[in-house]
Amino acid sequence: MSGTAEGARNNQVYLKQVPQGLLGPDDMEVRQAPVPEPGDGEVLIESHYLSMDAALRLIVRDSKDFLFRVEPGDLIRNSIAGKIVQSNHPDWAVGDYVVAGVGVQNYAVSDGTGLERCDISKAPLSAWLGGYGVSGLTAYFAIFDACKPQPGQTVVINGAAGAVGTMAGQFAKLAGARVIGIAGGPEKCAWLVDELGFDAAVDYKDGDLYEKLVEAAPDRIDFIFDNVGGHVLDESLRWIALHGTVLLCGSTSQYSQDEMAGPKQYIWLGTMRARMQGFVVFDYADRFETARKHMSEWATAGKLKFAEHVFEGDVQDFGQAFHDLYSGKNKGKMVVKLPAADS
Numbered sequence: 001m002s003g004t005a006e007g008a009r010n011n012q013v014y015l016k017q018v019p020q021g022l023l024g025p026d027d028m029e030v031r032q033a034p035v036p037e038p039g040d041g042e043v044l045i046e047s048h049y050l051s052m053d054a055a056l057r058l059i060v061r062d063s064k065d066f067l068f069r070v071e072p073g074d075l076i077r078n079s080i081a082g083k084i085v086q087s088n089h090p091d092w093a094v095g096d097y098v099v100a101g102v103g104v105q106n107y108a109v110s111d112g113t114g115l116e117r118c119d120i121s122k123a124p125l126s127a128w129l130g131g132y133g134v135s136g137l138t139a140y141f142a143i144f145d146a147c148k149p150q151p152g153q154t155v156v157i158n159g160a161a162g163a164v165g166t167m168a169g170q171f172a173k174l175a176g177a178r179v180i181g182i183a184g185g186p187e188k189c190a191w192l193v194d195e196l197g198f199d200a201a202v203d204y205k206d207g208d209l210y211e212k213l214v215e216a217a218p219d220r221i222d223f224i225f226d227n228v229g230g231h232v233l234d235e236s237l238r239w240i241a242l243h244g245t246v247l248l249c250g251s252t253s254q255y256s257q258d259e260m261a262g263p264k265q266y267i268w269l270g271t272m273r274a275r276m277q278g279f280v281v282f283d284y285a286d287r288f289e290t291a292r293k294h295m296s297e298w299a300t301a302g303k304l305k306f307a308e309h310v311f312e313g314d315v316q317d318f319g320q321a322f323h324d325l326y327s328g329k330n331k332g333k334m335v336v337k338l339p340a341a342d343s
């Protein structure tokens with residue numbers, strides 16, 4: 001028996017070409033296909049939310065260096081949150097909510113491999129892509145495991161108003177640190193302080209970033225939580241503290257560049273006996289449930305907010321939503337909410 005609406009079709013978004021500059025709708029092609037039928041041991045998933053992840057811009061580059069590339073002609077790969085609408089699988093029932101890495105489409109068949117069960121009594125379905133999902137888990141382990149800031153130390157987080165940054169700032173505050181966000185525009189900066197409890201926020205698009213950091217962090221910077229790289233990282237490196245740490249989470253500013261550039265101000269690492277450390281969230285997969293338990297407790301106690309930017313649209317709007325993400329239109333995790341969403 002089909003759990004899909006009569007006449008339903010499956011819109012799918014493919015990469016048309018390697019993008020130049022920002023990735024947007026012109027780089028993508030929307031195709032329509034019939035809704036697939038699950039076979040024995042398979043389920044049919046209906047997409048309700050599309051995850052918008054800055055890292056997609058990195059894997060659509062024309063470079064053989066990356067393991068997880070999306071090439072022209074490929075379905076664009078990303079995570080969705082949705083519902084099982086048909087099941088021939090003993091472990092999954094119709095009505096179960098899941099996160100799945102099935103790409104940008106309305107429907108997908110899965111044999112259950114890699115499906116993540118979502119208990120929506122713990123967090124809304126969309127949050128399983130954001131604060132309660134990979135973005136929040138990234139921030140959690142980067143702060144509590146890789147950085148471990150102590151009370152009174154100063155953490156500077158760039159990309160602070162984004163999916164990872166909003167969570168990282170709140171976690172660093174919970175650790176007792178003094179937290180300074182770097183984000184684009186005065187409105188985002190005010191929001192970080194007023195809504196999320198950052199101690200200060202600095203607009204990297206206006207004025208001398210280095211001078212503003214010196215003013216906001218008079219005792220220098222113990223931890224640079226780097227989401228964006230480039231000029232923003234460079235100006236922060238000039239003010240790193242003795243034995244400071246740079247946590248390399250991402251390099252959003254470089255992903256769209258023809259030539260990705262490394263830090264120019266690395267010399268301060270030597271002088272200040274500081275270090276740079278790489279980080280990948282999937283190294284912590286066996287502890288995700290522990291992290292979510294803590295997040296749930298903090299959220300219930302009013303100490304943690306899952307900030308979300310909902311783009312209402314359909315699968316074919318993915319390209320515009322992604323362009324909006326890189327234009328900085330989001331505060332918190334951006335998701336595309338699809339018409340099928342019921343929670």
Ligand SMILES: NC(=O)c1ccc[n+]([C@@H]2O[C@H](COP(=O)([O-])OP(=O)(O)OC[C@H]3O[C@@H](n4cnc5c(N)ncnc54)[C@H](OP(=O)(O)O)[C@@H]3O)[C@@H](O)[C@H]2O)c1
Binds near residue numbers: 135248327
């Ligand atoms: N290491 C890991 O395991 C891991 C896991 C997940 C994500 N990541 C990384 O974390 C970073 C953040 O990802 P996200 O999904 O949370 O994205 P996001 O921060 O929600 O969205 C991207 C933001 O980047 C900012 N931005 C865009 N272009 C910029 C530029 N040229 N310079 C400075 N800022 C720019 C914009 O904010 P403004 O308005 O402030 O410019 C935009 O809102 C990415 O680099 C991603 O690859 C790493």
